[in-house]
Amino acid sequence: MISIYDKKVKYTRILKRNKLKLTPKRIAIIDYFVKSGKYATPFDVWIYLKKNFKKIGLPTVYRNLEKFEKIGILTKVEGEENRFYYGICKIKKKKHHHHITCSFCHKLLDFDICNFEDLKEEIEKKTGFSIKEHYLIVKGICKDCQKGGEI
Amino acid sequence: MISIYDKKVKYTRILKRNKLKLTPKRIAIIDYFVKSGKYATPFDVWIYLKKNFKKIGLPTVYRNLEKFEKIGILTKVEGEENRFYYGICKIKKKKHHHHITCSFCHKLLDFDICNFEDLKEEIEKKTGFSIKEHYLIVKGICKDCQKGGEI
DNA sequence: TCATAAATAGAAATCATTTTCATTTAAAAT
DNA sequence: ATTTTAAATGAAAATGATTTCTATTTATGA
Numbered sequence: 001m002i003s004i005y006d007k008k009v010k011y012t013r014i015l016k017r018n019k020l021k022l023t024p025k026r027i028a029i030i031d032y033f034v035k036s037g038k039y040a041t042p043f044d045v046w047i048y049l050k051k052n053f054k055k056i057g058l059p060t061v062y063r064n065l066e067k068f069e070k071i072g073i074l075t076k077v078e079g080e081e082n083r084f085y086y087g088i089c090k091i092k093k094k095k096h097h098h099h100i101t102c103s104f105c106h107k108l109l110d111f112d113i114c115n116f117e118d119l120k121e122e123i124e125k126k127t128g129f130s131i132k133e134h135y136l137i138v139k140g141i142c143k144d145c146q147k148g149g150e151i
Numbered sequence: 152m153i154s155i156y157d158k159k160v161k162y163t164r165i166l167k168r169n170k171l172k173l174t175p176k177r178i179a180i181i182d183y184f185v186k187s188g189k190y191a192t193p194f195d196v197w198i199y200l201k202k203n204f205k206k207i208g209l210p211t212v213y214r215n216l217e218k219f220e221k222i223g224i225l226t227k228v229e230g231e232e233n234r235f236y237y238g239i240c241k242i243k244k245k246k247h248h249h250h251i252t253c254s255f256c257h258k259l260l261d262f263d264i265c266n267f268e269d270l271k272e273e274i275e276k277k278t279g280f281s282i283k284e285h286y287l288i289v290k291g292i293c294k295d296c297q298k299g300g301e302i
Numbered sequence: 303t304c305a306t307a308a309a310t311a312g313a314a315a316t317c318a319t320t321t322t323c324a325t326t327t328a329a330a331a332t
Numbered sequence: 333a334t335t336t337t338a339a340a341t342g343a344a345a346a347t348g349a350t351t352t353c354t355a356t357t358t359a360t361g362a
Contacts, residue, residue: 059310082318084349113274115270128294131289137285139282207341234317
C-alpha cells in the first residue's frame with residue numbers, strides 16, 4: 001500500500017515528466033483527488049480550492065483538469081445532467097471498464113465487468129454499423145445511500 | 152404497413168387524448184419526424200420549421216419536443232457533445248432497448264439487443280450498489296458513412 | 303538573479319437549454 | 333357564429349456549464 005505522501009510524490013513526478021509547472025494550485029488539485037478518492041466536478045474542486053486560495057478562478061480548474069486528463073492522472077467521465085466528472089481511475093492502466101453512479105449522492109465508481117463482446121457482432125449485423133466503441137452507464141443507489149436516507 | 156397519412160392521424164389523435172391543442176406547428180413537428188424517421192436535435196427541427204413558418208421560436212420547439220416525449224410519441228436520447236436528440240422510437244412500446252450513433256453523421260438508431268441482466272448481480276456484488284437502470288451507448292460508423300466518405 | 307514561456311485571474315464569450323411575460327390562438331362554452 | 337379562456341407562442345432575457353481572451357504573475361532553466 002502506497003502512502004498518500006508517496007502518491008503525491010508520484011503525481012508530482014508525472015507533472016514534471018510532462019513539462020507541466022508545479023504550482024501550488026496544481027498540487028492542491030491533485031491533493032484533493034488523492035485524498036477524497038472520488039470523482040468530482042470542476043465546480044466541486046473549485047469550491048474546495050477557494051478555502052485555501054484567495055484568488056482561484058474556475059477556468060484555472062477547468063484548464064488543469066483537462067491537462068491532468070491528457071497526461072493520464074485523471075479520468076473524465078460524463079455524469080448526471082450534462083456534467084463531467086474527473087477522478088483518479090481505480091482500474092489499472094487503460095483496462096477496459098465502465099462506470100456506475102449513485103442517483104442520490106452522484107458518487108461515481110469504476111468496475112471492470114463487461115460482456116459487450118458477446119453482443120458486438122449481433123448488433124453490427126442488425127444495424128449495419130461498424131462498431132468502434134461502447135459505454136455502459138449504470139445507475140443505482142450506493143451502499144451509503146442505501147442505509148442513511150439521502151446522503 | 153401504415154401510410155404516413157394514417158400515422159399523422161394517429162399522432163393527432165394522441166395529441167387530442169392528451170389535451171394538447173392541435174396547432175399548425177405541432178402538426179409540422181410530428182410531420183417532420185414521421186417523414187424523416189430519424190433522430191434530430193431541437194435545432195434541426197427548428198431549421199426545418201423556419202422554412203414553413205415566418206415566426207417560429209426555438210423555445211417553442213423545445214417546449215413541444217418535451218411535451219411530445221412526455222406523452223410518448225417521441226423518445227429523448229442523449230447524443231454527441233452534450234446535445235439531446237428526439238425521434239420516433241422504432242422499438243415497440245417501452246421495450247428495453249439501447250442506441251447506437253454514427254461518429255460521422257451523428258445518425259442515431261435503436262436496437263433491442265442486451266445482455267445486461269447476466270452482469271447485474273456481479274456488478275452489484277462488486278460495487279455494493281443497488282442497480283436501478285443502465286444504458287448502453289454504442290458508437291461506430293453507419294452503413295452510409297462506411298461507403299461514401301464523410302456524409 | 304534574470305529571462306521567458308507557462309500559468310493564472312477576471313471578464314467576457316459560447317452554446318444548449320429554460321424561463322418570463324406579453325400577445326395570440328385553438329377549442330370549449332355560449 | 334361569437335365569446336371566453338386556458339394553452340401556445342414569440343421575443344428577449346436568464347441560466348449554467350464550459351471556453352476563450354488578454355493582461356498580469358510566476359515557476360523554472362540558464
